Amino acid sequence: DKTVLITSHTHSAIDNICTRLQKFKVDFIRLGSQSKIADNLKPHSEASLTEKCTTPEEMDKVYNSFKVIAVTCLGSGHPLLSKRTVDVCVVDESTQVLQTSIIRPLYAAKTFVLIGDPDQLAPLVRNRDALNAGMSESLFERLSSSEGIITLNLNYRMNKTLTDLANTLTYEGQLQTGNEVVANRTLHIPNIQAVKNSYKQHQWLVEALDTSLEAAVKFIDTGPVWSLSQTSSKNIKSKDTPDSKNYVNVHEATIVFKLVEALIEGGVPNCDIGVIATYRAQVLHISTLLSKFTVDVSTVDQFQGRDKNVVIYSCTKSADMTRAAPESQSFELLEDKRRLTVAITRAKRKLVIVGDLITLQNYKTFSVILRALENNIVKFDSEWNLLDSS
């Protein structure tokens, strides 16, 4: 009989929970602007539910009739929550929420439960002074204590090989697979023989798409493609961003294109494929290349909380690291362990990482992964004429 406020940092996280509530026939009101709410949840939105109200009293009645209220942390400044106190507030992805934002929904509740993974993305703070002063510390981390935390260490997403990689980078062996079925799941490519025939000349691709459990994670080494860019007209770096934070790597994009094309030819549904890239400019570039396939292409941040059967990760950066200043490197996205943890934990059955091995070895965080994948590195055999064919 309790009243519950469900909240999170993003609309998509709220919508994920609401979709599950819908399946279990739990009634709720979804606050927030209609345009931000998923289509399947529109009948639960405040706009739809109050559509027929003609007086403030009628609206009041509708708003107060729901035991479950769902809204983002920022949206919880809603008048309904300044008038009502709920029994419990549940905050999902709470390790991503700024303390200044989380305080608002918590004030509307008698008790609260924070859910999150402190090893995944922290609240986004760009200002270095604010970062140094601790602004990116979430309330979850601030309240963290052995008595207060319950660890959920069974995962039902990743197979055994993917779980092992996540343990090597971050979870130190604590993460386990939920059951044997999950542990042994591999990618099914229905027309694998057709792929092998079509790509006979491209052994790197056949090797990268090996569907055995042991080969569930593959790293394709592009080689130092930055040097190719110096001699050709192809660009590595987005021209309008001299601060080097927004790279485009056309060589990696082409490899990603070939992999997606082969997967689709092999009969893998496009909704099972996800592409992640480190920088927004690369996401944009790959999205344009892949437009005819309609597969999801996002930054790591946009992919948190979601998963796909097969994920291709374009690391993107390829540079002459002998010229890079080490102190600037430590602020780079590729050195961010939490971001890398999210990137490698989105795939359920198969992960293909595409990158320049020599460049990536310069990042302490990344080199942990490269060591673990020693036996699963595929050398791309310099077929850069592919660039012209796609």
Ligand SMILES: Nc1ncnc2c1ncn2[C@@H]1O[C@H](COP(=O)(O)OP(=O)(O)OP(=O)(O)O)[C@@H](O)[C@H]1O
């Ligand atoms: N009990 C279960 N049985 C089968 N599958 C499950 C079970 N619980 C979760 N899953 C599946 O595991 C995946 C991850 O679940 P969920 O998104 O709830 O985890 P999460 O901890 O929020 O993940 P993250 O924060 O890393 O994105 C989903 O694909 C979900 O369908």
